[in-house]
Amino acid sequence: xxxxxxxxxxxGVIGRRHLSAIERSTADVQLVGIADATPAAASxxxxxxxxxYADAAHMLAExxxxxxxxxxxxEHHVQPTLQALDAGVHVLVEKPITxxxxxxxxxxxxxxxxxxxxxxxxxxRYYQQLGKARxxxxxxxxGTLLSVSGQWNMRKHDSYFEPAWRHKWEAGPVLTNxxxxxxALRFICGDVEAISAETSHACRGFEKEDVAALxxxxxxxxxxxxxxxxxxxSPWSWEYATGETSFFPKTGQNAVRFMGTEAALExxxxxxxxxxxxxxxWNHALHQRSIPMALADAFKAQIDHFCDVIxxxxxxxxSAGDATDSLRATLAVLQAAKSxxxxxx
Ligand SMILES: NC(=O)c1ccc[n+]([C@@H]2O[C@H](COP(=O)([O-])OP(=O)(O)OC[C@H]3O[C@@H](n4cnc5c(N)ncnc54)[C@H](O)[C@@H]3O)[C@@H](O)[C@H]2O)c1
Numbered sequence: 001x002x003x004x005x006x007x008x009x010x011x012g013v014i015g016r017r018h019l020s021a022i023e024r025s026t027a028d029v030q031l032v033g034i035a036d037a038t039p040a041a042a043s044x045x046x047x048x049x050x051x052x053y054a055d056a057a058h059m060l061a062e063x064x065x066x067x068x069x070x071x072x073x074x075e076h077h078v079q080p081t082l083q084a085l086d087a088g089v090h091v092l093v094e095k096p097i098t099x100x101x102x103x104x105x106x107x108x109x110x111x112x113x114x115x116x117x118x119x120x121x122x123x124x125r126y127y128q129q130l131g132k133a134r135x136x137x138x139x140x141x142x143g144t145l146l147s148v149s150g151q152w153n154m155r156k157h158d159s160y161f162e163p164a165w166r167h168k169w170e171a172g173p174v175l176t177n178x179x180x181x182x183x184a185l186r187f188i189c190g191d192v193e194a195i196s197a198e199t200s201h202a203c204r205g206f207e208k209e210d211v212a213a214l215x216x217x218x219x220x221x222x223x224x225x226x227x228x229x230x231x232x233x234s235p236w237s238w239e240y241a242t243g244e245t246s247f248f249p250k251t252g253q254n255a256v257r258f259m260g261t262e263a264a265l266e267x268x269x270x271x272x273x274x275x276x277x278x279x280x281x282w283n284h285a286l287h288q289r290s291i292p293m294a295l296a297d298a299f300k301a302q303i304d305h306f307c308d309v310i311x312x313x314x315x316x317x318x319s320a321g322d323a324t325d326s327l328r329a330t331l332a333v334l335q336a337a338k339s340x341x342x343x344x345x
Pocket of ligand 1 (some may be wrong): 009010011012013015035036037038041055056071072073074075076080095096121122123163
């Protein structure tokens with residue numbers, strides 16, 4: 001295959017970010033069409049110099065595509081993803097893969113049946129900070145991992161909630177934002193075994209939650225807590241910590257802490273707290289060591305990787321199956337909050 005030909009389905013906030021990543025990509029890749037349910041997106045296609053389609057099926061029928069990026073609202077991921085797979089086209093679908101495990105499993109089955117790959121848009125996997133944290137936790141640098149404490153608290157702007165789909169539970173901070181952290185926690189600490197949780201709708205009164213608090217038990221035996229809100233003013237979130245986009249001005253404040261018997265790790269700007277070979281107890285001084293790492297252009301890296309997957313030179317860094325495990329753990333938060341019961345993942 002020479003040039004990889006991609007189509008974009010859903011040209012909203014994140015669709016535009018994929019568009020710009022395709023432009024920055026160093027892979028031999030070209031955007032060849034845009035499909036969006038809103039006619040207003042036609043102007044974006046005109047700017048990009050590619051044909052515009054009012055629906056994905058029409059684009060898939062007309063263009064010879066190697067892959068599509070599905071960036072529609074979460075509740076509309078499954079249909080265009082299945083249409084693309086059935087048309088023999090590889091898919092990069094935004095996170096969460098779908099709002100339900102059943103829909104995600106339909107995607108896994110269709111990918112197998114059509115022998116196509118599905119890469120899921122958990123773009124944080126492309127940051128080396130995640131890989132280093134996983135290495136430090138898993139190679140015993142912290143001793144035995146005992147616990148994790150994390151936060152994601154940001155106040156979204158009012159106009160964010162203008163589209164009706166952002167009032168629904170699928171657009172709440174658990175499924176929209178926590179899923180990133182859940183995926184990162186699974187990647188770093190291993191699978192989640194059980195979850196207890198509470199949610200609150202105190203601010204906006206929408207179907208979606210405004211705040212959630214959860215307790216996690218990992219299969220390793222480590223415990224965790226996590227607090228999140230899309231209505232709370234705070235400097236603590238992945239986006240603020242890293243400054244990954246200029247939309248969220250950087251605070252540099254770490255949002256997650258991993259605690260082991262021998263050391264602790266702040267994340268994502270890695271800082272290791274340890275006893276420097278002295279006796280490791282509360283009467284001895286703790287020393288900190290920063291592990292500085294440049295921040296990757298994750299969306300570009302994701303498109304480059306998608307092209308490698310399409311060419312058969314790589315397997316998805318985060319497959320539909322892996323993303324479904326992150327989805328399962330994330331949905332368990334809503335289930336636990338609703339039922340008041342601890343949920344086994
Ligand atoms: N990776 C990330 O960091 C990240 C960030 C934001 C959003 N997302 C995910 O991206 C997805 C989209 O979010 P957004 O904020 O860009 O939404 P958005 O509302 O800004 O954009 C969605 C676009 O899809 C179009 N659309 C809706 N239904 C369609 C259909 N059936 N076929 C074609 N087009 C359709 C809409 O007209 C709109 O232009 C969500 O799943 C969200 O969770 C991921």
